[in-house]
Structures are given as C-alpha cells and as structure tokens.
Amino acid sequence: MKMKAEKKFTLGLKLPTDPRWADISTISLQHILTDHAFCEQKATSNIISLIQQYSEREGIVELLSPVVTEEWGHFRMVIAKLKERGLELGLQRQDEYVKKLVKGKKKGQSREGYFLDQLLICAMIEARSCERFKTLWQNLDDTDLQEFYYKFMVAEASHYKLFLELAKMHFPEDDVMVRWNYWLDYEASFISDLEVRGDRLH
Numbered sequence: 500m501k502m503k504a505e506k507k508f509t510l511g512l513k514l515p516t517d518p519r520w521a522d523i524s525t526i527s528l529q530h531i532l533t534d535h536a537f538c539e540q541k542a543t544s545n546i547i548s549l550i551q552q553y554s555e556r557e558g559i560v561e562l563l564s565p566v567v568t569e570e571w572g573h574f575r576m577v578i579a580k581l582k583e584r585g586l587e588l589g590l591q592r593q594d595e596y597v598k599k600l601v602k603g604k605k606k607g608q609s610r611e612g613y614f615l616d617q618l619l620i621c622a623m624i625e626a627r628s629c630e631r632f633k634t635l636w637q638n639l640d641d642t643d644l645q646e647f648y649y650k651f652m653v654a655e656a657s658h659y660k661l662f663l664e665l666a667k668m669h670f671p672e673d674d675v676m677v678r679w680n681y682w683l684d685y686e687a688s689f690i691s692d693l694e695v696r697g698d699r700l701h
C-alpha cells in the first residue's frame with residue numbers, strides 16, 4: 500500500500516499559519532512590533548531561567564549565554580524599529596499561545612523529563628516564530644520591514660536548531676524525536692483554535 504506523504508511545512512510544523520493572519524493588510528505595525536518586542540524579552544527571560552535551573556548540564560551555559568545576548572539584542576532592534584517609525588512600545592499582553600503550549604507539559608515528571616520538555620518547548624516557540632517571520636518577510640509590501648523580518652527568521656531558525664541539538668546532546672535521539680513529535684502534534688491541536696489577530700505574533 501502506498502503511504503500518503505505527509506505535507507511538509509516550515510521546520511516540520513504540522514500546521515501552517517492561518518492565511519487570515521497572513522493577510523498583512525490587517526496587521527497593525529504598532530501592535531505587532533510591541534508584541535514582538537515582548538516575545539523577544541520573554542525569550543531572553545526563559546533562556547536565563549533555563550541556565551539558572553540546569554547550569555550543571557553540558558553546553559547549557561556555554562551555548563545558551565550568547566543566545567541570551569542575541570535575544571536581548573532582538574528586543575533592542577524592535578524598540579529601535581518602533582522609534583524609527585514614530586511608534587511607541589505598548590503594554591505587554593498575555594501570550595495565549597505560550598500559555599496553551601506549556602499546558603502540554605506532563606505533570607509530575609522527573610527533573611530529566613522537565614529538562615527535555617523545556618528544551619523542546621523553546622524549540623517549538625522558535626520554530627513557530629520563525630514561520631511567522633517568514634510570512635511577514637514574504638508578504639509585507641515594505642522593503643525595510645522585509646529585511647528586518649528576514650533577519651529574525653534566520654536567527655530564530657538557528658535557535659530552533661540549537662535547542663533540538665541540546666536535547667540530542669542530553670537524551671537519546673529516538674527519545675527526543677518521540678517527544679518532539681508529541682509537541683508538534685500538540686501544537687497543531689490548538690493552534691487553529693487561537694483567535695486570529697493581526698496584533699499578535701503568535
């Protein structure tokens with residue numbers, strides 16, 4: 500029997516972004532940049548707490564410290580873009596996507612299990628962010644913003660790769676892939692239920 504080929508989307512994600520979100524005409528630059536800035540701030544904070552929690556693990560301090568600097572640099576790049584466009588950083592909002600995502604963690608896991616999940620959740624957020632930046636890069640009708648988002652797309656793709664590599668450095672590859680597939684399926688199970696809003700990155 501011929502196996503049905505699975506559709507491949509950016510970085511192996513199981514569902515592409517809703518085309519309604521990709522309708523760039525609905526995107527408010529002021530809000531999307533504010534949301535983006537806080538996503539970069541949260542990425543920085545998350546990586547710092549990963550370093551605090553798992554500092555004894557191989558590669559965590561050495562490989563992730565530069566990413567903290569990079570993510571904070573991203574925050575500053577977004578702030579600079581807001582200023583350049585005469586816009587202001589608004590208030591932080593609740594991140595429904597991340598809130599939903601972390602609910603997928605198994606309760607009562609060992610420290611090892613949490614460690615693997617933390618790395619894979621980071622990889623997941625990087626992958627989805629990369630896909631959204633790709634959408635903005637491909638669809639925005641503004642060369643300056645296209646270049647801006649292209650840089651983020653490339654950077655977040657490399658972070659996605661790094662988090663998966665760290666997972667494979669600490670756990671057998673088969674176990675990592677089983678759990679990664681769980682996260683891909685779980686993310687796909689709720690992403691289409693989230694409200695499509697042009698003022699949110701996720």
Ligand SMILES: [Fe+2]
Nearest residue numbers: 539542570573
């Ligand atoms: Fe970033």
Ligand SMILES: [Fe+2]
Nearest residue numbers: 542625655658
């Ligand atoms: Fe990142």
